[in-house]
Amino acid sequence: MLLNNPPSTSPCVKEGDNRMAYVGRFAPSPTGPLHFGSLITAIASYCDARAHLGSWLVRIEDTDIPRIYPGSEDHILRALDAFQFEPDADIIFQKDRIDIYEAVIEQLHQQGAVYACQCRRKMLGSNHIYMGTCRDLALPLENQAIRVKVDNQTICFTDRLQGRHCSQLQQDLGDFVLKRRDGIMNYQLAVVVDDYLQGITHVVRGADLLDNTERQIWLGKLLGYPELQYMHLPLAMNDQGRKLSKQNRAQALDLTQASQLLQQALLALHQPRVELDTPANMLKQAIAQWDVTFIPHGTELQGTY
Template sequence: MSIRNPSLPLPLIKGGKAEENYVGRFAPSPTGPLHFGSLITAVASYCDAKAQHGRWLVRIEDTDIPRIYPGSEAHILRSLDAFQFEPDGEILFQKDRLAIYEDVLEQLAEQGWVYACQCTRKMLGSNHIYAGTCRNLQLSFAQQAIRLKVTDTDICFEDRLQGRHCSNLQHDLGDFVLKRRDGIINYQLAVVVDDYLQGITDVVRGADLLDNTERQIWLGRVLGYPELRYLHLPLAMNDQGQKLSKQNLAQPLDLNQAPLLLQQALTALHQPPVVLDTPARMLQQAIAQWSIDAIPHTTQLQGSYA
């Protein structure tokens, strides 16, 4: 598949007017089994899409192949079944789409937006803002990282839950990597391209990804993609005050307890109570009474969810 003119929007997946107004997604990475924090994101993204008569898609973000945890993709699919989520389309796997991302990188190179970078982590040291060391060296792209140029521009967006968020990428980050030296496509590139190609209009995800958003907005603008709406959810924390994550050894979802866990996830999101029933019926009730205003307008949920 080739995307030769990214300034021309592709048609959205066929459907009604409501589908064109709202297309959401749940996009886990298979670096471990889903945990309670993952469930909160899945529930919120699903209910938000369905409450607005929109579509809800599932995408497995598995471009970082060395970090894929054995069996985690299968656990994600089993979890979707156990909680009776109903995606509105075929599940997409990013590892099957690497040629698409390479094609976009080629376009960016032709337009002068990217360059090869030979800097290693050791060379960069503790500097978290890239100084543009390789920007004008015109290095070969072979076996080098590929960075996207940024400009001295304030990028702002209104998060539906967290409010206004701004960043000047040149001052706060510098030119950032779209493809690593080892050939792995960076998350920022893959997510922007796939959100566009899937017709995504709304992103509901955890607040740990809030600081990625300006990078994704910038890349989308460079490519001529339409801007999205964002809602960043407060994070579930463990007893040590760390966000629930695979790296922090969060417990996998017990799929035999799906109704109870679903009820707990909705309670964590401060949603009105739902009757303990099959997950499908509970989700329908949650959709009918879904309220963004009820979700805490913070980046962390109170209490421990270990």
């Protein structure tokens, strides 16, 4: 399992069948400080992993360097301490792993699974589904976006909360970008590679990422990675009816109120009440009482946060 250091072998080499039964993770992006919606994801992923006697890892998804908000990585690390989460390995930072992602793109290139794309957003217009304009042009990969080819097939998975979810790859998604023209690695590539190399088996995250899952399953299939189990949580909403997010200027977590916020987040997930105490003791109680069947189905939590 890869932690801080690059692997001694290529990431293209597949690991054996020695994976743990449950390895979960929390993978925030430092495009702003953690907010209440982030806390819900952190708590749910942590409690679910611990309730299954599994491991819980933390990964900072910071490949989109121009969007990193000053001080947000520090706030994430201080929040993990304030809420007394205990990761089972050193935290990894994706910006330190670009060579690994480049090696995977080269592997896919050797498979004939990717191609260079010179199309810009203005050329694509309002159609967000890419129709393969550059697929057969055989453009050089340098200084171009890199897209992965999708087949004319349907990918389905069963989400632990959201149920059966399917996408027809060509009609619903189209060939998608793995590396941008400016050299930034796309989320879809980095998350799939790191989930594999860290031995992740279960992904607990917000429902705003639900529609990315078929892309990630497809990419994992191309790379020969095992399929993961997914649980997409309903989203906390603001008083304008929009999801709490950094783009919507969600309020940063007040780390001096960690215990109160833990209690509030667990109640938002409809978990049994825990008594106010140190965050560590509250998390132990929450793990002992954890029940996924209590979490509301659907993509939005009722109420505002």
